Amino acid sequence: MKYVGQAIKRKEDPRLVSGSSSFVDDLALPGMLHTAVARSIHAHARIKRIDISQAWKLAGVTAVVTGEEIAGKCGPIPVAGEIHGMKKPVMHLLAVGKVIYVGQPVAAVVASDKYIARDAADLIEIEYEPLPAVTNPEKAIEPGSPVIHEQFSDNIAYTFGFETGNTEEAFKNADVVVKERFVNQRLAPVSMETRGAVATVQAPDRELVIWSSTQIPHLLKTQLAVMVGVPEHRTRVITPEVGGGFGSKLNVYAEEGLVAYLALKTGKPVKWIEGRRENLACTIHGRDQINDVELALKKDGTILGMRAKVVADIGGYYQLLTAIIPQLTGLLAPGAYRVPTFKFDLVGAFTNKMATDAYRGAGRPEATYLIERIVDCAAQKLKMDPAEIRRKNFPQPSEFPFATSGGVVYDSANYEKALDKALQLADYAGLRKKQAEMRAQGKYMGIGLSSYVEICAMGPSVAMPAGGWESGSVRIEPTGKVTVLTGASPHGQGQETSFSQIVADEFGIGIDDVFVQHGDTARIPYGIGTFGSRATAVGGTAIYMAVQDLKAKLAGIAAHILQSSPDKIVFEDGKLIAGDADKSMTFGAAVTQAYIARNLPPGMEPGLDRTRFFEPSNFTFPFGTHVCVVEIDEETGEPKITKYVAVDDCGNVINPLLAEGQIHGGIVQGVAQALYEEVVYDENGQLLTGSLMDYALPRAHDLPMLELDRTVTPSPVNPMGVKGVGEAGTIGSTPAVVNAIVDALSPLGVTHIDMPVRPEKIWKILKGRKAS
C-alpha cells in the first residue's frame, strides 16, 4: 500500500481525544514546588522598593526572588535575530531597576502549591515611580519622545532598507500611482495550551531536566544551559504534548529560565504554568506594523515599481526573533508579481508593550496584506477587474526560478493556474453578476481575491539566525520495527503520521511499523524545531535521506544473500525483491541479517541506524488564490462571509487531511485578523484586551464551509517536492476578506478600511453616507 498522498487519520489523535496523553501541567513530580510571578502593573516605571516580607510570612512559601538576586546569576533573555547596527537592551529574567511593559516579571515566589504561590506573589509590595508610557510606535520614534531604554538616545531599535532597481525612475514614468496606508494590528497568538515549564535537578549526575511547552527543545536546551550556567551535556529539555504555539513557543522566555534557576536554588522540582491572562499579556504578540505603500503602474495595469515604508512595533525589548520578523516583510512584499523596482524602508520602534515576534506567518502576512491590498487599490483606480490586474503581472511558469525585487528566488509556481481554478470554483462570473443585481437593490456584496505567495521551509542556514537545517534519524530495530527521531518537534501538526507515511512507503512496510519520536533532547539528535512551515520540507527530507541510506544498506544485504545486485532491489509489500520476483526476502529477514552480522557483504558495518542533517539550498514558495465573498448588513454594518474558496499549492502533498487541516485553521486565523482580533493597549500602556472576554477569537459558526482545492507544483528544492502548508491559510486569507469588504463598499467611494473590520467601522461609513 502507498501511504503518501492518502488522507490518513492522525496517529496522534486517539491519545489526544481520549485525554490519555500528558502536557506539561499534567506532570507531578515528588516534592514538586510551584512558582508564581509578580508582574508589573505599569507600562513604564522605576522600581523604588520591593518588600517581600508579607509574602515570606505565608505558610508554605519556600523562596522569593527578585531581579537584584537573579541578574548576577542568570544570563539575560537570549536574542537570536539580529539586524546590523541594532540597539541591544539587555533584559533580565526579572526586572532590575525599571519596568517597561505591563506584565513584565518583577519577582517570583516558590511555594508548596500553586494557590499559595499565587497569593504570596500578590503579597509582594512593589513601589513604583511611574514614568510616561510610549505606546504609539510612530510617536515613539519622534524626537522628544520619552526614551524607554535610557542608555540609548531614542526609541529607534534599528533601521533597515534596500532598493532594487531605480524606483524613482519607475514612479516618474508611471501613468498611475496609488498610495495607501495599511495597518497590521497587534495580535495575540493564543494557543489552546498556554506556556508552562517544570524543572528539576536529577541526582546523582545532577542533570538539569526541563519540561517545557516549546516548539524548539534543542535550541531551548542550549540557551537555558548558558543562561543558568549548567554545562549543556548535563541539560535536557523534554517537550511532552504541546497544545499549539503558532510561533509563540518558538522562543526562550523568562519563566523557562526562572524555573531552571529556582530548581537549582531549591533543589526541588519547580513548576510554572501560565494563566490565560499572562498568556495574553506576557507571551509574545504578533504583527503590529504600519505600512505606507505606493505602487506605480502603466495604464494597462503593468506594475513598474513599489515603495513601502514600514514602522514595526518591537515592544519593550527583543525576544528571540523579534527584530528580524519585519525584515521578512520586505523579502516577500513584491508578492506573486513582477515588480521590477522596489524600495523598502523599515524602522523598528521600541514601545512600552509586550515584545512582538513570530506569529503564524511572521512577517509574510504583513507583506501579503500590503501587496494584495495595493494591487486591489490599483485595480479600483484603473477600473480593472482585480483578477485581470493580477493575471497581467504574474511571472510565467517558464520564468522560474524567479528572482524578485525583494531579493529572494522563488522556486517554482504557476500562479495563473491557481487563480483560474479558484475563479472557476467560486463561479467568479456568476458572483459578479449577482453582485450587480444586489447593488441594483441597494445591497452591499463584495468579492475579494488574494493571490498570495509565501516563504516556507525555513530555511537555508545563511538566511537563518540559528541554522536552518534539520536532523532526522531512522533506526530499524532487530525485529523490523522502525524508530524515527525528528528534531522538528511538533506542536499539533501531525508529523508522527506524515513522517510515518513517508518512511513506510520507502521501506514498503506498514505505517504502524513506524514510530516517530520527538521532543526529548536526550533521545533525539540535535535539531532546530517546528516553525516557518519547515517540518516536512526540511525535517521530512532529513528523514527521507536517512531512509535512503538505510535502503542502500538493506539492498546491499539483500543483493548479497539473493545473489543479485543492490540496484535491482525493490522495497515492496514488506519484501525486498530482486529483479525477477522469484528471488526475494522479507524486510524483517534482511533487517535480522544486519544485526546477526554473520553474512554481511564484505566491509559492511552491522546495524541499521542513520542520522542525516538536511541543509536546504533555498526556501520554498507555496502560493495560491483565495476568493472571499461578503455580504453586509446595511443597517448594522455587520459583514458576513457567505462563501470562501481557497486553491492552494504547497507542492506535493503527503497527507491531504493534514494539509487541509492546516489550511482550514490558517484561514480561520487569517479571517479573524481581518474581522475580530486586536490587542489593545490604552495610552498609558494598560492592556485592555487582557482576557478572552475582551480579546475576540473566531468561532466555527463565523464561517461558511470552506471550499478547498489545490494545484500541485512540486518544489525543486527538496527530493520530495514538498513546499510547506502551515502558514499558507493565514497568509492568504486576510487580504481576501478585506478586499471583499472594500469591494462591497466601493460604490460608496471606499478605497480602504482598517483591520479588524468590526461592524461599527462599516456602520460609520454607511451612516456617513446617509447623512450626506
Next chain:
Amino acid sequence: MIAQHFEYTVATSLGEAVSLLQKYGDRAKLLAGGHSLVPMMKLRLASPEVLIDIGRLSELSYVMEENGALRIGALTTHHSIESSEVVGRGCRSLAEAAGEIGDIQVRNKGTIGGSVAHADPAADYPATLLAFDATIVTLGPRGERSIHASDFFVDMLTTALEPGEIVREIRIPVHSGRSGSAYLKFAQKASGFAICGVSAVVDLDGAGAISKVAVGITGVGNKAFRGAGTETALRGQQPSPGLLRSACEKAAAGVVALDDIHASAGYRLDLARIYARRALEKAVERAG
C-alpha cells in the same frame, strides 16, 4: 487565573442558606452555577472569604405554570429554560434569551437566579424580565419579598437585594390570546454578552391593533431599561413596517449609553433602534 484563598460550605436547604448568609455576612457569597462568580474570583475581581454553595438545592430548580404566571426557581439552569416547553409557549423571548447565553457548557451550569443577582449590564435575561413585567421573589432573614423587575435592577452589578437575601424565584405573567415575543441580540464578539439585546412583547386585539407592547433593552446602558417612547408610539396602533420603524427611533431615548473598546455609545444607541424594530417585527409576526 487562580482565586484567592477561601472557605467553602454547602447549604443543604434554603433555610440553611439563609442562616449561613446571616452567619458570615458580607464575608460570604452565594455560589450557584459559578459562571459569573468564579471567573470574577479567578480574575481576583472578587475575593469572598467564604462560599456558600447553593448549587445543590434541587428544590430551587423548577419551571411551572400556575394561575397565569410562570414560576421559575432561582437555580433553574439556562439550558432548562431554553428547552422548557412551558417557557417556549408562554414566554418565548425568555427561552430565546436563555439560548443566547454563552455556550452549552455555560448554559448547563449557569442559573437564572445567579444571572439576575449578578446584574451584569450586558446579561441577556433582564431585557425579557423587564418586557414581561416579571417579579423577583426573594427570601431573607425577614421573610419573603416580591420585587418588580424594574425596581430590582438598580445599576451596573447592583440590585435591590438586601444583605442576607437570596433570590428564590422568578415570576412572569403569561400573556394569552394573540401575543408574541422575541429576543434578538447583537453580541460582543469576544465575550458573547450583549452589546445590544432587545426583547419585544406584543399583544394584538381582535382588530389586529397593538393592545399591549413592551420593549426591554439590555447591553446598551448601565442597566437594562424599557423603550418607553417606542411603546407609547405603538400602543393602540395597527402595526405596519413604517410605524414600527418610526416608533423605534425613540427606543433608547434619554439613555446614557455605555462606551468601550467593543462599541461606541452612538453605535449602541443605533443598534437599540435597529434591534428594537427587528424584535418587534418578529413579535408582531408571532402574535399572528
